[in-house]
Amino acid sequence: MNLYAIQSIYRFEMERTWRTIIQSIASPVISTSLYFVVFGSAIGGRMAQIDGVSYGAFIVPGLIMLSVLTESISNASFGIYMPKWSGTIYELLSAPVSPLETVIGYVGAAASKSVILGVIILATARVFVPFEIVHPFWMIGFLVLTSVTFCLFGFIIGVWADGWEKMQIVPMMIVTPLTFLGGSFYSIDMLPPLWRQITLFNPVVYLVSGFRWSFYGISDVGVGLSLGMTFVFMLACLAAITWIFRTGYRLKV
Template sequence: MNLRAVTSIYQFEMARAGRTLLQSLVSPVLSTSLYFVVFGAAIGSRIQEVEGVSYGAFIVPGLIMLMLLTQSVSNASFGIFFPKFTGTIYEVMSAPISYLEIVLGYVGAAASKSIILGLIILGTSTFFVDLHIQHPFMMVLFLVLTAVTFSLLGFIIGIWADGFEKLQLVPLLVITPLTFLGGSFYSIDMLPPFWQAVTLANPVVYLVSGFRWSFFGISDVSVIASLLMVAVFLAVSLAVVSWIFRTGFRLRP
């Protein structure tokens, strides 16, 4: 394992986040604060509690997961797309480092930025609601696994995309709608039986539900199912990344 190469890629990507601090950090935190104002104040005045948890606190895991999914995909996709766009990716690939080390550098940096952002949003939420995390270890586990998995997905999107427009296609048209419809701001038990069954086909439901369980001990689906869904996501993403480097898909000129 060439740790120096992995560290160099990782540090370069983390430094890029520091140069775009307003976009990388301040903007998501402000957006989250607005969600608290709109959903917590407006809707929270009508929905006092959900399964014994105040509505303001209930939406915290959903907000963190929303930001975590979108930021993981965006950070990783842009991180690998820009070197491909400028042509510097070929210098990286010709260096004496393995594909695994390249993935570790780019995906590790994207996941780290998303985890840091998620923790900052968690800290920001304490200014609006009282939070007591019942299962902190499981909370960190879900946070890390989800960030790594969707950073891998973003890495795949960054290689697949042949233009800046495609980088935003999946986050805007797929990830964000699935997260909003995945129980981020409500319990699926509040839906009619038919729509509950339809919602269970949304994989994001399992991520949000498991993450919420780590906070309050309540969930729409079993925690085992949530962990299995994350594991399936991770395995599929790793398989696709492995196939990309074996075939040179969108990497060979």
């Protein structure tokens, strides 16, 4: 294992974050804060509690997950796409750096950014609404697992994309709508039976539900099922990345 190579990629990606801190950190934190102001304070005060939790506190896990999912994909896809776009990825592929070390460096840096962002948003949420974390260790575990999984997914998108527009299609047209429809702002138990069954095909439901359980001990689906679905998606992403490096798909051509 070439730890020096991993460290070099990791440090380069993290330093790029600090150079663009307004775009990488400040912008998503401000956007999420507006959600807390509108939904948590303005609307939440006029809504009844959900499963014994105030509405403002209820949406905290969902809003954190919304930011983490979108930023994980964006950070990881941009991290690998930029070397492709500038041509430096050929230098990386010709250097004594294995595919595993490459993925660890890029995905590790992107996941670190997402975890930092999630923690900052969590601290910011305390300014707007009071809440408690019943299972703090599980909360950290879900946050890290989700960040790593969707950074792997973002890495795949960055390799697949052959233009800036394609990098934005999946986060904006697929992931964000699925997150809004995945119980971020409501419990799926509030839906009619038919729509509740349809919603269960949305993979984001399991992420939001498991993360919310770590806060308040309540969930729309079983915690074990949430973990299982996340691990399955992560394994699928790992399999896709293995195939990409084995075939050189859009890396060497």
